[in-house]
Amino acid sequence: MFNIATYGTLEKLINTTFSYMTMVVLLLLMPTLADAAKKPGTPATPYTYYSVGNPDMTPSVAQTRPDPSYVLMGGGPDVDEAFRWMIQRAGITPATGGRLVVIRATGDGGYNPYIYYSGRKSSVSNTYQDGWVGGASLGLTSVETLVIPSTAAANDPFVNAVVSRANAVWIAGGDQTDYFRYWKGQALETTLNGLMQKNVPIGGTSAGLAVLGGFDFSGFNGTVTSTQALTDPYNLYMTFDPSPLSTSGGFIAPPVFANMIMDSHLDSRDRMGRLVTFVSRLISLHTMAGTQQLGCTGGVLQNNTARGIGVGVEAALLVQRNSDGSHTGRRVTNVSTTTESAIYFVNVTQGPTVCASGRPLSIPTSAIQIRKLADDTSRINLSDWSAYPVYKSGGVESGSLFPTNPY
Structure with missing residues (x-):
């Protein structure tokens, strides 16, 4: 029970009581007010959204580009120059502005400052860090990240x-299984395909690279090692998209990569054996010289048309279409790289002689061709690899890849 003397006057008691009542009402309303004030990206939404710069500004650059551009990055430290190239290929300049959007299923907005802000020498703001891309100085008006889980x-x-x-x-990188499970067949895939129709530059690293092939290692049962793949090409972990294998129905598959499958961290995780097996699994069964059956059950491509691209860490393959309709690729890496940061191009000229569930893979000697791009000046024609020299050739005997050091 309140004591009026304690408050001095009845008026003070009334005012104090009213204040308490107001606080109670506000406390009761707080969840409603908080919900009304929520912005995109808060926990109430199914996604998380981060931005830097001015995402509300409308760039004047045309979204539709004359030719497509793609970046295949092999994981590890991101390659700064690859992002600068994407910005340039998008037609973005300081006069036009432009938006770069990062999509991922896990993680946060860590890419935003790295791509948007600059090193000390070229910074256009008070925020800078040596080794950052400098997108704002090149014309980006915003970098936005969406976590889509x-x-x-x-x-x-x-x-x-x-x-x-x-x-x-x-x-971004992560687990490509999330991308197939959450994004494939959804509105986001339709949106991405619409951007590809406009030749908007698209790139990815690690898991983001893995989903850009016409065929993809989906990883639905977990990752697979080279030894596991070579020992049994149909083991539990050898899962693909599309499934079953098909020349249509792949996830966001750019036409230039229609007959290809990608892999990342190639040399640092010794993935050449599994990339060779991935490529082999794409080759359909066929008969050679009227007697010998080659290829793999469930394969859908002919000899020599199935191809694989393996990208080493801290390396990126920049792919562009030229005026003659061909596609060329060149490698870029960071000056600070501590590895060779090479890119490998693999094809099998003669299908496997043994490719069956529970049996080790076998491929004829010299039927595997490996091309290697390890400098920033060479170019490879992705429409026809034949003009680029073969680095090493080899085969697989009873599940063992040779040469034993294909790098």
Whole structure:
């Protein structure tokens, strides 16, 4: 019971009581007010959204580009020059502005400052860090990251609105299984395909690279080692997209990579054996010289048309279409790289002689061709690899790859 004497006057008691009542009402309303004040990217949404720069500014650069551009990055430290190239290929300049959108299923907005801000010498703001891309100084008006961890997020109107207005798209690393499970067949895939129709530059690293082939290692049962793949090409971990293998139905498959499958961290994780097996699995069964059956059950491509690209850490393959319709690729890496940062191109000229469940893979001697791009001046014609020299050739005997050091 309140004591009026304690408060001095009845008026003070009334005012104090009213203040308490007001606080109670506000406390009761707080969840409602908080919900009303929520912005895109808060926990109430199925996605998380981060931005830097001015995402509300409308760039004047045309979103549709004359030719497509792709970046295949092999994981590890990101390659600064690859992002600068994407910005340039998007037609972005300081006069036009432009948006770069990062999509991922896990993680945060860590790419935003790295891509947007600059090193000390070229910074246009008070935020700088040596080794950053410098997108703002090149003309980016914003870098936006969307964490899209569910089918609900992949179908969210805000998510698709942000992605649809991008002038360049980057698919971050992580677990490609998430991308197939959450993004494939959803509105986000339709949005990405629409951007590819406009030749908006698209790139990815590690898992983001893995989903850019016409065929992809999906990883639905976990990763697979080279030894596991060579020992049994149909083991539990050898899962692909599309499944079953098909020349159509792949996830966001750019036409230039229609007959290809990608792999990352190639040399640092010794993945050449599994890349050779991936390529082999794409080759259909056929009969050679009227007697010998070659290829793999479930394969859908002919000899020598199935190809694989393996990218080493801290390396990126920049792919562009030229005026004659061909596609060329060149390698870039960081000056600070501590590895060879090479890119490998693998094809099998003669299908496997043994490719069956529970049996080690066998491929004729010299039927495997490996081309290696390890400098920043050479170019490889991705429409026809034949003009680029073979680095090493080899085979597989009872599950053992030779030469034993294909790098």
